[in-house]
Amino acid sequence: MxxxxxxxxxxxxxxxxxxxxxxxxxxxxxxxxxxxxxxxxxxxPVHHDPRTGLWLVSRHEDIRRVLLDPGVFHPDNAQHAVTPLPVGVLRVLARAGFNLPPALANNGTASHPGLRRVVTRFFDARRVAAAVPVIERIADELLAAAWERFDASGEVDLFTSFAQVLPCRVLMELLGIDGVSPATLIRWSDASLELFWGRPTAERQLELAPLVAEFHQWLTRTVRAGAARPGSFVAALAEHRLPGGEPLDVRTAVGACFFVFVAGQSTTGQLIATVLRRALAEDGLWSRVADEPGLAEGWVEEVLRREPPVTTWRRVAARPAELGGVELPEGAQLLLMLMGSGSDPEVFDAPERMCPQRANVRRHLAFGVGRHLCPGATLARTEAAVALRQAARRLPRVRPAAAEDVPMLGLLSFRAPLRVAVERPGQPDAEAQGAQET
Ligand code: HEM
Known part of the structure; x- marks a missing residue:
């Protein structure tokens, strides 16, 4: 029920x-x-959920405390499959050599800071600022194609044609990923999210496992060919040395790529989908956001606070601990309700209202905090703001398609609309065509 x-x-x-x-x-x-x-x-506020066996932590203050105390709350369970994998699935994964040793989000060991630095170098503020023209170019290309694709009913889906593809193409350019199409990377990434963070049936797990196995095998081949493309993320991992001076083993390098290639695109695509959907539904926003300085950025921040794509994240208690008045046993698996924390009235006034100018707009925990704070945050924020602004500029007269039950992605840690259908009123008019052609 x-x-x-x-x-x-x-x-x-x-x-x-x-x-x-x-x-x-x-x-x-x-x-x-x-x-x-x-x-x-x-x-x-600290509630044991009998269905998943997870302790749900929902207050902003408690979540911050957990994330800022890595000595007690370890990240080891960050990528565990929430739905147990049956033997048949484990066999498919094992045949592909699938393995995710501690690398980034699931790494609480001494190798983490160095590996993390490899990632942050690719996504620091300077690199992201330099990437804005790339993001704009790809966004415009996709929006022009979307415009061509309005179907007989006058509708187009901005999730599949735009939101989902933009971050994947941007990531491929920034990390120097080649030898695979964006469509394949998206399919592999979505399958990985569903297998590890979803509640698929046993049959569905058996459909997903070969895709995840294929992804892992391709990553392994790519990592083995390491320095093939100088300046790429894979080449940087090949050059990386662990605290003892030894090079990174292939499995850990594959694990790092696996996480970055998934986290770097699916989550941002989900964010863009929610940003667009909410902006289209908000009275008067679409026409203002194209040119009003800072509005797109403020809107993205409010969506991150109120309706972030990464809704939860996990930690495990390394020893017995008290949290929010509850005694947690050693080994307790925690589910940090990042999404709910953005609506905590102790921190945000009138949390249900979208206020792009709210003073503490950035105090949300959508990107985590502390040692594992998302290193892709600047890129994600920038991509989402550019996506919103360019969509409003290039498609100024569209409106949400007639009300429908929008299909939603509903995984343990990821949530977003899977469709952002828009329609153009009547036939293409001169004004919109003109905007499209500029
Ligand atoms: C809207 C988009 C995104 C959201 C909401 C998001 C959210 C998060 C969250 C909640 C964490 C875990 C923090 C923790 O464990 O304390 C995380 C970690 C991480 N994210 Fe993101 N992320 C997004 C986009 C990206 C992008 C674009 C990249 C890469 C280009 C990325 C790469 C990573 C990596 C590598 C980690 C692990 C960091 C570490 O363990 O040190 N993420 N992200």
Whole structure:
């Protein structure tokens, strides 16, 4: 059974009964998680979820505490499959040599800072600023193609034609990835997210596993050919030395690539989809955002706060610990509710309102905080702002297509609309055509 919201809450404790019905993968939670997140924060800020065995941590302050205490809360479980993998799937992965040793997000060891520096060098503020013309060029190309693709009903989907593709193409340019098409990289990345963060059926797991295996095998071949393309991310990993001076083993280098190639595109595509969808639905925003300085950036930040693509992240307690008045046992698996923390009224006034000018707009935890703070944050923010501005400039007269039940991606840690359908009123008019041609 899936409730759309825990409406049965009352001060007599019935709320906990409602939380027992919480299904993190259920349609009700995926479509409208806010009432559940509010209840968790207010009634059970550190709550054991019997369905997943995870401890849900929902207050901004507690999440920060966990992320800033890596001595107690380790990142080792960051990439564990939330739905156990059956033997048949493990066999497919093993045949491909699939293995994810500690590399980046799942690495609490001494090799982490050095490996992280390899990543941050590719995405520091200077590199991202220099990439803006590249992002704009690719965005314009995709939007021009989308414009051509309005179908007979006058609709086009800006998720598949634009939001999903832009970050993949940008990442391929910035990291020097070649020998694979963006469509394949997107398919591999989406399959990996679903297999490790989703609740697929056993049959679906068997469909996903070969894609993930193929991805891993391709990465392994690419890493083995290492220095083939000077200046690429793979070449930088080949040049990297561990704290003891030894080179990186192939498996760890593949693990680093696996995470960066997935994190660097799927999450940003999801962010852009939500940014566009919300902007199109907001009265008057689409026409202003094209030219009003700072508005696109402020809007992206509010979406990151209120409706981020990475909704949760995991940690494991290395020893017994107290959190929010709850005693956690050693080994407790924590699910940090990043999305809900952006609506914590202790931190954000009127959290349900989108206020691009809010004073503390950047205090959200959408990119984490501390040692593992997302090194792609500047790139993701920049891409999303450019995507929004260029879409509003190039497609000034579009509007959301007639109301429909938008399909949603609803994984443990990733949430976004899978369709952003827009329609153009009537036939292409001179003004919009003109904008498209400039
Ligand atoms: C909207 C887009 C994105 C969101 C919301 C996001 C969010 C996150 C979060 C929550 C973490 C975990 C933080 C922690 O464990 O404390 C993380 C880590 C990471 N992200 Fe992102 N990310 C995004 C885009 C990107 C991009 C574009 C890249 C690369 C180009 C990237 C690369 C990474 C890496 C390598 C880590 C692991 C860092 C480490 O362990 O030191 N992410 N990200």
């Amino acid at each position: 899936t409730l759309s919201a825990p409406e049965t809450i009352s001060p007599d404790g019935a709320s906990h009964q409602a939380l027992d019905l919480l299904d993190l993968f259920g349609d009700g939670f995926v479509r409208d998680p806010y009432p559940w997140l509010d209840t968790l924060r207010a009634e059970a």
